[in-house]
Amino acid sequence: MSEKNNLSSTEHIKMKSDGLRGTLKESLKDEITGAIREDDRALVKFHGMYQQDDRDRREERSAKKLEWLYSFMIRLRIPGGFITAEQWEALHHIAGAHTTGVIKITTRQTVQLHGILKSHVKPTIQAFNTAKLDSISACGDVNRNVICAAHPKFSSLHEEIFEYSHGLSQLAKPKTKAYYEVWLDEKPLADKTAENDPLYQDRYLPRKFKIGIAIPPTNDVDVFANDCGLIAIEEKGKLAGFNILAGGGMGATHGNPATYPRLGTVLGFVPAGEKVYKAVYEMITVQRDFGNRSDRKLSRLKYTLDNMGVEAFKAELEKRCGFTLEPERSYQFTGRTDFYGWHKNHEGKWYYTAFIENGRVHDDEDLPLKTAFLEIALLRKTNFRFTCNQNLIVADVNEKDKAEIHAILDKYGIIKQTEQATPLRKESISCVAFNTCPLALAEAQRYLPALLSKMEPIMHKYGLDDDNISVRMTGCPNGCARPYAAEIAFIGTSYGFYNLQIGGDRAGMRLNKLYKESLGEEAILEELDGLLKTYSKDRRPEETFGDFAMRIGWV
Ligand code: SRM
Ligand code: SF4
Numbered sequence: 001m002s003e004k005n006n007l008s009s010t011e012h013i014k015m016k017s018d019g020l021r022g023t024l025k026e027s028l029k030d031e032i033t034g035a036i037r038e039d040d041r042a043l044v045k046f047h048g049m050y051q052q053d054d055r056d057r058r059e060e061r062s063a064k065k066l067e068w069l070y071s072f073m074i075r076l077r078i079p080g081g082f083i084t085a086e087q088w089e090a091l092h093h094i095a096g097a098h099t100t101g102v103i104k105i106t107t108r109q110t111v112q113l114h115g116i117l118k119s120h121v122k123p124t125i126q127a128f129n130t131a132k133l134d135s136i137s138a139c140g141d142v143n144r145n146v147i148c149a150a151h152p153k154f155s156s157l158h159e160e161i162f163e164y165s166h167g168l169s170q171l172a173k174p175k176t177k178a179y180y181e182v183w184l185d186e187k188p189l190a191d192k193t194a195e196n197d198p199l200y201q202d203r204y205l206p207r208k209f210k211i212g213i214a215i216p217p218t219n220d221v222d223v224f225a226n227d228c229g230l231i232a233i234e235e236k237g238k239l240a241g242f243n244i245l246a247g248g249g250m251g252a253t254h255g256n257p258a259t260y261p262r263l264g265t266v267l268g269f270v271p272a273g274e275k276v277y278k279a280v281y282e283m284i285t286v287q288r289d290f291g292n293r294s295d296r297k298l299s300r301l302k303y304t305l306d307n308m309g310v311e312a313f314k315a316e317l318e319k320r321c322g323f324t325l326e327p328e329r330s331y332q333f334t335g336r337t338d339f340y341g342w343h344k345n346h347e348g349k350w351y352y353t354a355f356i357e358n359g360r361v362h363d364d365e366d367l368p369l370k371t372a373f374l375e376i377a378l379l380r381k382t383n384f385r386f387t388c389n390q391n392l393i394v395a396d397v398n399e400k401d402k403a404e405i406h407a408i409l410d411k412y413g414i415i416k417q418t419e420q421a422t423p424l425r426k427e428s429i430s431c432v433a434f435n436t437c438p439l440a441l442a443e444a445q446r447y448l449p450a451l452l453s454k455m456e457p458i459m460h461k462y463g464l465d466d467d468n469i470s471v472r473m474t475g476c477p478n479g480c481a482r483p484y485a486a487e488i489a490f491i492g493t494s495y496g497f498y499n500l501q502i503g504g505d506r507a508g509m510r511l512n513k514l515y516k517e518s519l520g521e522e523a524i525l526e527e528l529d530g531l532l533k534t535y536s537k538d539r540r541p542e543e544t545f546g547d548f549a550m551r552i553g554w555v
Pocket of ligand 1: 008029043050052073086105106107108109111112138144210222225248249250251252300359390430431432433436438439477479480482496
């Protein structure tokens with residue numbers, strides 16, 4: 001069992017938190033500061049929020065002897081990334097009233113709102129609650145937003161796996177009613193035994209836990225990057241069950257070789273139904289009981305799995321499940337790209353996937369995305385789905401309404417933007433980084449678009465305009481844009497400098513490797529020019545950049 005001595009400070013905060021309540025109510029009332037008490041900063045994450053500050057303004061504030069400009073980021077729990085038109089409308093107005101105004105679609109199929117001042121946090125949560133949206137356990141040492149293949153074009157399997165994403169999210173939702181008391185002013189329960197939580201007990205998990213569900217041949221969820229991944233297996237047109245994998249995770253720390261990104265290991269097959277829930281639940285309990293609780297850098301499931309060994313981990317899981325996993329069934333992934341543009345599903349409903357660069361939905365002078373999607377939402381003829389590539393699907397459109405929706409998308413330039421963005425850009429992802437992420441060492445979403453504009457002429461020069469090489473950028477090695485699973489990755493080392501990693505495959509089944517350390521823009525472009533030139537000349541037919549990089553031995 002895990003180390004009981006030498007628990008990390010977060011473990012103590014959790015244990016004495018009175019079911020994640022801490023002193024949050026008192027912290028919120030304190031008008032002297034825009035921040036909350038230190039212990040509450042750890043607890044508020046379990047409620048889906050992070051205390052942040054505007055990093056662009058730190059120096060100026062410090063010079064004026066003012067405290068940093070604190071605000072909060074709220075991340076919603078939206079399993080499977082589905083919301084209704086009514087909910088989109090609410091999200092639009094909440095973003096306008098309390099936040100920077102940007103609706104940020106994340107790499108885990110949900111949204112974040114930034115820049116919420118302390119006094120606005122409660123009204124924001126209450127407004128979300130009215131719209132039947134919540135942020136419970138969107139962050140913290142618990143199971144996070146459960147992601148699943150985004151596009152309903154995959155026939156009835158999609159509907160079923162979407163149900164699993166909801167079921168699993170519910171199964172692993174903490175039992176504490178703290179969220180309802182602190183943010184929604186509900187009265188404490190007279191009988192606290194309803195809060196007894198057999199899954200999380202009083203210490204919750206050693207670290208965050210992530211579940212993703214993919215439907216081959218598309219790996220749009222990057223299933224191997226999750227602590228627990230489920231790969232849907234279709235047999236005779238039906239969902240037979242899932243290959244279950246464990247131990248995916250991207251986070252690493254520069255200069256700490258004990259930390260590393262890892263792709264999940266397939267443990268076996270579980271038939272559809274109750275056994276799937278049991279297997280996932282017990283995987284969480286194994287991590288709860290065996291995960292490292294003293295060093296948070298080494299506490300994710302991937303380290304638990306590697307410390308125990310895959311066979312011992314599997315044996316423990318099977319013992320707790322009371323059944324053995326069947327041998328893994330065959331599957332094949334071919335890519336991770338979203339299905340841009342219009343596509344019809346098996347029921348004749350239409351779906352439009354709009355390219356949203358870095359997931360930032362806002363009103364740009366040339367591209368008023370928020371205005372456009374609000375206009376669509378107000379028609380009440382669609383739903384909306386978020387993708388793990390940070391894009392937005394206008395969903396469930398009837399044939400008779402398609403022309404009307406298309407006209408709105410066209411009027412606001414979304415069709416043009418989605419059709420005309422290069423495949424390189426449409427395949428790219430970056431994390432948030434500056435100005436809100438406290439861990440950022442370098443820019444990401446504010447810089448990648450400009451870097452791509454400099455890469456595109458190089459791609460053009462070598463006849464690679466149609467090549468959708470996957471490019472991912474993060475402002476630090478934590479891996480929020482899953483960069484280690486990209487063909488080309490830029491991982492921030494310090495302001496303006498990035499490690500250049502190459503050699504991932506297109507389906508997210510192989511990690512890339514470090515090619516050159518800490519390059520500035522000029523050096524990056526010079527390196528890429530050389531690499532892309534050789535790739536364009538010497539690659540085999542159909543060979544992708546990542547495969548070529550590995551074959552030729554660049555890394
Ligand atoms: Fe992440 C921490 C943003 C997906 C690995 N991530 C953070 C924080 C909260 C910084 C912090 O701890 O204070 C970032 C907030 C930035 C901001 O200002 O908004 C942040 N992560 C994001 C998002 C918004 C990136 C994006 O641009 O889309 C993604 C939100 C996902 C969601 O909706 O839940 C996001 N983060 C990921 C992913 C990708 C995934 O899950 O598929 C990963 C890699 C997979 C994994 O977990 O290993 C990821 N985030 C991390 C880590 C490294 C964890 C580790 O095991 O070492 C951290 C740092 C930490 O937890 O200490 C982190
Ligand atoms: Fe912040 Fe690093 Fe995650 Fe980017 S990868 S959002 S810089 S923690």
